[in-house]
Amino acid sequence: MTPPEPPDSAPAPPVTGDPVAPVAPPVRRLVHLRWDLDKTYLQTNFDSVKDLVKTFWQKPEDKATVAGAQALLQSLMDPADRINRRVTFISGSPRQMRKVLMRKLCLDGVEPDMFILKPNLENLLRGRFRALRGQVGYKLKALLLSHMAQETVDEYLFGDDAEQDSFIYSLYGDILAGRVDAVRMAAILSTCKVYRHDVDEIMAYHAQLAGSGEFVRRIFIHLDRRSPLDRFAPYGARVVAIYNYFQCAVLLFDAGLLASRGLLAVLAAMAGAGYTPERVANSVQDLMRRGFVHPPAIRKIVQALDDAEKTVDRPASQFIQKFEDVITSLEHLQRSGPPIETDINYLGLYHEARFRRQQQRLLGIRLLD
């Protein structure tokens, strides 16, 4: 079978000075998109038991997506290039919600290749109460299990700041890259209080996959809780904390993964969700100030949006004007992105996060995990 032609607007080489993103995958390279669901793709509120119950009983059509997430995913899964793209959802939602969640994705026009949910009922019945809240054991195992053992795969992971996604995704990437040996791995899993059964499985996957290659290209963390950015600095340039999916689209466009039509679709979706040109321009400025994109890249984006709008007839012109203002105001900026981190102190980061969580109290008693 002849592979389909690449999208009409073929990705151009990236113009950022960033050391991770510029490794633009060749068009024929398999791209594996790994998405978390709640607070990353779906707007979910888990802050109270009432919210939890409400979420559980919510109908698929009542579930709302994060602005721009659906448009971004649909654009990335463009049928013209579908053969080279895979999408996996790994969610902490219970397996009992599979039908509702699948229906929601179906309504959104998203067809996941793999959809992994947490066996919460099983955990409950087996008395594995720590596993109900803990994510490290479950998600790491799911990521390793669903890793495609192919040499030519690039993985882009999407998570949020409500859980430990940046920690788990980075650890997963470093396991594949061979930067976490078995001794260190065992120590991390022990510190994270992962159940013995899960530890054995993860260590088996580790033995099989460790050092197989540098597959994880970028980790996007949706700042649902608007956590401070320096919380993600220890993970290095691979982890990008994003305030919205237009920021994500900008970086993926710059990396040659998203076509200009996709960029415009995300922008249109965000405008539809009430995003003003000032709000979107501020997010672009934020990326520039953090050194993830440079003025020439934004100029390229402005050009692409301008060209795409002529053919698709969407109201991007006022956004384009604001982007140009951003470029003009920060023309002088020659900031390099954050450095690549090859030796992440996972134990230190885990404890740091744990102490942060300890600040949350119930009736004056510290909530320990």
Next chain:
Amino acid sequence: MAHIVIDICVGRDCGSEALEAAAIASLEHDHQITVVGDESEITAALQKLAHDAEHLGVAHAGDRLDPDLELADSLARAPRSSIAVGMELLARDPAAIFISAGGTAAIVATARRLLGRLPGARHPALAAVYPTLRPHGPASDPFALLLDVGATVDCDAADLVNFAAMGAAYSAKISRIERPRVALLSNGTGLAGAPERIRGAHQRLREATTGFEYIGCLRADHVTSGDADVIVTDGFTGDILLRTLEGVAATGELLLKRAAERLQWRLGVQMLGDGLAAIREFTDWENYGGAPLLGLDRAVVVTQANSGRRAYLNAIRLGAKIDRLQVLAAVAASVASISSVSSVATPHEPPATSSPEAAT
């Protein structure tokens, strides 16, 4: 949705508390916030702060005003100061509100250069609020408005009439007072010993039919009584009065601290703890939200030089309220109305006067 422009080069802790306030406001409100200052310093500081980058933009201002130089020299040597950049943003966006804790003289001078005046407004006036014994308006607002407190040092009768119109319109909107009571600050309730400008303004205000109630002259010892909703004076006297009131409050605070040195007094202070805390809260200038600079065609709010996070947050709330209630339009209408009825507005720009800081 208001666009709030905040100068973060000044304020407590070299402006870091101003940035913290902006970060908090970006999370709590739907306003568009632009912070003005050194971009690299702001970006580095923002990494540590929870904020919403969608609502928080940065405008780079590379120059710093030198406080040791004469004002004119200082402004000339810093063409891209945070005040100048902020005012430029304001000039481009009619809906924006500029908040700065910079020197009043520098703000007024830059505003004169970059912003326009409301039709009929002769000079800008800085309007500060001060707590009074009697509440004001239907919402029982505890504050009276005092203007001018430092923007225009030399005023004539026409300027004072202008200030009365601006202050009354502001008070009517912010405190929801239908017909604000306006008084002229003088050295007595009669006019015998009053200077010419006070007598002239008194005459014109008494004759004019306006949207406010002119109640005559008011002595300084009645400022805190709450008899008037708006107290009008020139910038020189207003600045001295305001600083005296603040000085007295600060001295009271200091005396309380000294009282704690003696055991008996300390016990007494402890017993009065809640009441004293309430008074402290009532008189704390950080709760006021800054002083609007009235008479310009854009909204400018001036906060004190040592403003902290709370003062900035209140200034942001005030800025948003000015935008939401369309205070500028009300002030413009009031000034136009008094100009037409009292024929006090002169078509030419009166000689530019400087604020006390410039005079020193």
